[in-house]
Amino acid sequence: MAKQYDVLFRLLLLGDSGVGKTCLLCRFTDNEFHPSHISTIGVDFKMKTLEIDGIKVRIQIWDTAGQERYQTITKQYYRRAQGIFLVYDITSERSFQHIMKWASDVDEYAPEKIRKILVGNKSDESRVSSWPTLMEWTSLRQVPSTNHNITETFTRLAEQVLAANKKDLDLLRMSGNEEINLAALEEEEGLYERAASDESKGCWC
Numbered sequence: 001m002a003k004q005y006d007v008l009f010r011l012l013l014l015g016d017s018g019v020g021k022t023c024l025l026c027r028f029t030d031n032e033f034h035p036s037h038i039s040t041i042g043v044d045f046k047m048k049t050l051e052i053d054g055i056k057v058r059i060q061i062w063d064t065a066g067q068e069r070y071q072t073i074t075k076q077y078y079r080r081a082q083g084i085f086l087v088y089d090i091t092s093e094r095s096f097q098h099i100m101k102w103a104s105d106v107d108e109y110a111p112e113k114i115r116k117i118l119v120g121n122k123s124d125e126s127r128v129s130s131w132p133t134l135m136e137w138t139s140l141r142q143v144p145s146t147n148h149n150i151t152e153t154f155t156r157l158a159e160q161v162l163a164a165n166k167k168d169l170d171l172l173r174m175s176g177n178e179e180i181n182l183a184a185l186e187e188e189e190g191l192y193e194r195a196a197s198d199e200s201k202g203c204w205c
């Protein structure tokens with residue numbers, strides 16, 4: 001049987017409630033958009049496979065609730081991620097200001113090697129947050145930002161995770177591993193199953 005992927009890893013969507021994390025994910029995996037805001041409860045995930053430089057990359061994308069009351073739960077997922085999207089809404093300065101808080105939580109709870117990308121969502125709206133502030137922030141924190149389309153945004157972070165783990169991947173490949181699971185899913189079956197059973201509740205679009 002042909003193998004389904006060469007490498008699997010986990011990405012996490014973080015940001016205030018309402019910035020559009022669930023919609024970003026649904027547009028990426030199912031090409032669907034729904035106008036209503038139904039807050040995510042805890043966490044939810046979807047999978048997608050991309051091909052990058054001839055490598056089949058399976059990504060498991062975790063959509064976290066932006067609401068404060070779920071943050072104890074969602075923080076538990078940081079340390080299992082290889083890449084993080086810090087999402088804000090370009091029409092909400094407040095959501096951009098809160099990025100500092102999200103980023104410092106990532107620094108505290110996520111592995112050092114984690115790759116981050118800043119995403120300004122709702123680019124179809126006319127009000128845009130202050131670009132000088134954005135530039136200052138991204139250069140200070142060395143976090144790249146993106147104004148690309150959805151697929152490009154997910155692909156860009158996946159490329160960065162691949163590049164960050166290249167040495168380990170090469171070693172694993174040389175030792176004959178067929179499918180390389182950076183997310184080490186087998187250790188977390190309970191977590192995985194619980195989230196899967198909640199999927200219909202958390203993400204309807």
Ligand SMILES: Nc1nc2c(ncn2[C@@H]2O[C@H](COP(=O)(O)OP(=O)(O)OP(=O)(O)O)[C@@H](O)[C@H]2O)c(=O)[nH]1
Binds near residue numbers: 016034041
């Ligand atoms: N105009 C516009 N609206 C968007 C866009 N993306 C999302 N929205 C709207 O923003 C609202 C919130 O979107 P969600 O994806 O549910 O937000 P979320 O960040 O997942 O929210 P929580 O689950 O509460 O953390 C919804 O009404 C969406 O329709 C976008 O690109 N443009």
